[in-house]
Every structure is written in structure tokens, then in C-alpha cells.
Amino acid sequence: MSGIEKTEYSVPSQPPRREHVDPQAQQGEHEAELSLRPKSLAEFIGQPKVRDQLGLVLNGARRRGVTPDHVLLSGPPGLGKTTMSMIIAQELGTSLRMTSGPALERAGDLAAMLSNIMEGDVLFIDEIHRIARPAEEMLYMAMEDFRIDVIVGKGPGATSIPLDIPPFTLVGATTRAGMLTGPLRDRFGFTAQMEFYDVADLTKVVDRAARILGVHIDPDAACEIASRSRGTPRIANRLLRRVRDYAEVHGDGHIDLAAAQGALEVFDVDSLGLDRLDRAVLSVLVKGHGGGPVGVNTLAVAVGEESSTVxxxxxxxxxxxxxxxxxxxGRVATAAAWRHLGLTPPDHALGMHLSEEQD
Incomplete structure (x- = not known):
């Protein structure tokens, strides 16, 4: 027990909260996000390749008077896949019907949704890689032939009734493209890979959101928020709302650099966008295990979190x-991790010699 007491880290009594820098959408955040979402490709900031390619797909389909090919949007959470699906429907002037992969547990769930689709509608399926296999197999025929077979009855007396559905555009979003089956992936006519944002584009996102929220923000404050947003617009918008709260409570509501830095310090978001859990993992890895290698289960126990979360x-x-x-x-800390914690990395630290050459 004495050896455990001497370690430089401890298991926290509660798992560290990371709602501020978690790219996943939080409960109750939908309305706030909805007001900040762009309504057209021209308003959408960042992702220039995806915007240009998607613009060609949509404009080509409009010129020919046909329904656009099915679209697959792939990339980490918080980069605008749902927003892009709304823009597609807006650009086409059609209705958007939304669901998610986990909600389609049976083929009947998908059949009920497809039977209500009108010609030219956009069907958005979020986390499409988690769709149940029976529903996925029905989706194959719907995407290719705009037809589904509805099974009526059970056992030997079951009957298959073909049902034609109007041409529609399926927009699928996934954070794990590798989990999509080959047959489903091949049925998408256009696949877009959403990339993380750079600080310049995120600064524009923050400026735009501040205007919509009616918040006065200095350029250097917007850049400060953007630089700590982990390349993700959803996190940038979330941090802006927290900085706004800080500026209203501790000032006149105007966000300058001092207000932005003070608010982000209160919410434990450091200069690189790391929060308490990130720094706890690095601390365990560096201070507790000399930089590793360490297994993910060991790290998770040390910081009091589930291994899947870590x-x-x-x-x-x-x-x-x-x-x-x-x-x-296992996981190994790099020289950059040592330096971020204010420590001198050992000679054997990963990336040590590369950083010396850059210096």
C-alpha cells in the first residue's frame, strides 16, 4: 500500500466532466445548434473540397431534372454532417426526413419511413454504420431500384408484397466508415470525407456564431476560442456560449481576450484544447508510468473512467x-506530452530527437 501512496496521481472520486470539449452532441443542445447552423453551401464555413464537390453533384442533378445520387458523409463527430444534410435538402428545395441507424432495428421500421417518402425527398440516416442488418438489406433495394419488399404474415404463409417508392436521395452520416459493409458503401454515388478545421476557419465560425447570438467579440478573443476547439465547430460554438456567460457575469458582455482566457480557465480547457480528463491521462502516462507503454485499461482505471471513453x-x-x-x-507519451505538462522529456521519449532537430 505504501507504494501506491507514493504515486503522483490518484483515482478521482468522480469521472472528470468533459461536456465542453466532447465533440458529441450534448442533451439539450439541439436548439442552440439549430440557430447557428448555416442554411446553404455558400454560408457553410470550411470543408472547401466537400462544398465544391457536393455543389457539382447537386447542380448537375438539378440541370438534368433528376434526383441526385445518394451521399455518404464520413468524418469525426461535430464537423457538420447533419448540417450538410439539411443544406442538401434546402438546396434541392425538398423535405428532409431524419432518423438514425440505431433506431432502425427491424426492416419494418425502415419500410414505414420509406413508405411515407415523397419524390425528391432527402432521407438522412445518422450513424448509418449502426443500422440493423435486416433493415440494411432492405435499404439496398430501396437505394438501387426504389422498391422494397414488405413481408406480410409469418412462417410458410408469409407473402412478399413489392412496394414501389418515389426516387429519393439518401444521405448517410458515419463516424466510422470502416464499419460500413461493402455492399452498402458501394451504393453511394458520392462519398465526402469531412476533415478537422484549421484555426482560421474556426475563427470565422466563432465570429459568425457571435453575430447570430448578438455577442460583441474581439478578433483575438475569437482566435483564442478557435485555437482551443480541437478543430471542431461544435466545440467552438459550445465554448463561445460558455465564454459569453462568463463575460456577462464578470463584465458587460463584451468578449475580449482576457474574458476568453478567463472563461476557458474556469472550464478547464487549456491552450491546446485539453480538458481535465486529457491531462489526467497524460499525467498517469508520464508521471505514473514514465511515459509508457501502458495499456488502455490501466489508464482508464487510473483516471476513473471507462476504457471505451478513454x-x-x-x-x-x-x-x-x-x-x-x-x-x-500500449500507449506511449511523446516528448510533446512531457513538455505540455511542464516536464523535461527523457532522451528515450518518442519524438525527442525530431523536436531537437526542429529547435
């Missing part, structure tokens, strides 16, 4: 930021 929510950004590396033996 692996799916925390790790992706730390890897992208160059703080940790995944190896066959």
Missing part, C-alpha cells in the same frame, strides 16, 4: 495532437 473520446485527439502514440505494447 479510447474513443480522449485518445483520438491526443494522438492527433501528437501527445501519445499507440503501439503494440
Amino acid at each position: 479510447e474513443e473520446v480522449c485518445e483520438p485527439y491526443l494522438v492527433r495532437a501528437g501527445m501519445i502514440a499507440r503501439t503494440g505494447r
Whole structure:
């Protein structure tokens, strides 16, 4: 027990809250997001390749007077896949019908939705990689032939009734394109890969959101919020709302650099966008295990979180930021992680020699 007491980290009594920098949509956030979402491709900030390619697909279909090909939007959460589906329907002047993969548990669930579709409508399925297999197999025929077979009855007396459906455009969104089956992926005529945003584009996102919210913000304050938003517009908008609260409580509502920095410090979002859980993982890895390698289950126990949370929510950004590396033996802290914690990295730290050459 004495050895445990001497370690420099401890298990927190409660899991660290990370709602501010979690790219997943939070409960009760839909209305706030809806007011900030752009309504057209021209208003959409960032993703220039996706906007140009999608514009060609939609304009070509309009010129020919046909329904556009089915669209697959792939990328991490919070980058605007749902917003893009709304823009597609808006650009086409049609209705948008929304559902999610987990909600389509049976083929009948999908059949009920498809039977109500009108010609030219856009059907948006979020997290389409989680759709149940029976519904997915029905979707094949609907996407290709605009027809579904509805099974009536059970057992030997079951009858298949063909049902024609009007031409429609399916927009599927996924955060895990690798989990899509080959037959489903091949039926999409256009696939777009959404990329993380740079600070310049995120600053524009913050400026636009501030105008919509009626908030006065200085350019350097907008840039500060953008630089801590982990390349994700949803996080940028969320942090802006928290900074607005801080500015209204501690000032006159005007957001300057000091207000932005003070608010982000209160909400435990550091200069790189890391929160308490991110820093706890790095601290365990560096201070508790000398930089690793350490298994993800060990890290999760040390910070008081589920291993899936550490692996799916925390790790992706730390890897992208160059703080940790995944190896066959476990997670390893890089020289950048040591420095971010204010420590001198050892000579064997990953990336140590590369950083010295850059210096």
C-alpha cells in the first residue's frame, strides 16, 4: 500500500466532466445548434473540397431534372454532417426526413419511413454504420431500384408484397466508415470525407456564431476560442456560449481576450484544447508510468473512467495532437506530452530527437 501512496496521481472520486470539449452532441443542445447552423453551401464555413464537390453533384442533378445520387458523409463527430444534410435538402428545395441507424432495428421500421417518402425527398440516416442488418438489406433495394419488399404474415404463409417508392436521395452520416459493409458503401454515388478545421476557419465560425447570438467579440478573443476547439465547430460554438456567460457575469458582455482566457480557465480547457480528463491521462502516462507503454485499461482505471471513453473520446485527439502514440505494447507519451505538462522529456521519449532537430 505504501507504494501506491507514493504515486503522483490518484483515482478521482468522480469521472472528470468533459461536456465542453466532447465533440458529441450534448442533451439539450439541439436548439442552440439549430440557430447557428448555416442554411446553404455558400454560408457553410470550411470543408472547401466537400462544398465544391457536393455543389457539382447537386447542380448537375438539378440541370438534368433528376434526383441526385445518394451521399455518404464520413468524418469525426461535430464537423457538420447533419448540417450538410439539411443544406442538401434546402438546396434541392425538398423535405428532409431524419432518423438514425440505431433506431432502425427491424426492416419494418425502415419500410414505414420509406413508405411515407415523397419524390425528391432527402432521407438522412445518422450513424448509418449502426443500422440493423435486416433493415440494411432492405435499404439496398430501396437505394438501387426504389422498391422494397414488405413481408406480410409469418412462417410458410408469409407473402412478399413489392412496394414501389418515389426516387429519393439518401444521405448517410458515419463516424466510422470502416464499419460500413461493402455492399452498402458501394451504393453511394458520392462519398465526402469531412476533415478537422484549421484555426482560421474556426475563427470565422466563432465570429459568425457571435453575430447570430448578438455577442460583441474581439478578433483575438475569437482566435483564442478557435485555437482551443480541437478543430471542431461544435466545440467552438459550445465554448463561445460558455465564454459569453462568463463575460456577462464578470463584465458587460463584451468578449475580449482576457474574458476568453478567463472563461476557458474556469472550464478547464487549456491552450491546446485539453480538458481535465486529457491531462489526467497524460499525467498517469508520464508521471505514473514514465511515459509508457501502458495499456488502455490501466489508464482508464487510473483516471476513473471507462476504457471505451478513454479510447474513443480522449485518445483520438491526443494522438492527433501528437501527445501519445499507440503501439503494440500500449500507449506511449511523446516528448510533446512531457513538455505540455511542464516536464523535461527523457532522451528515450518518442519524438525527442525530431523536436531537437526542429529547435
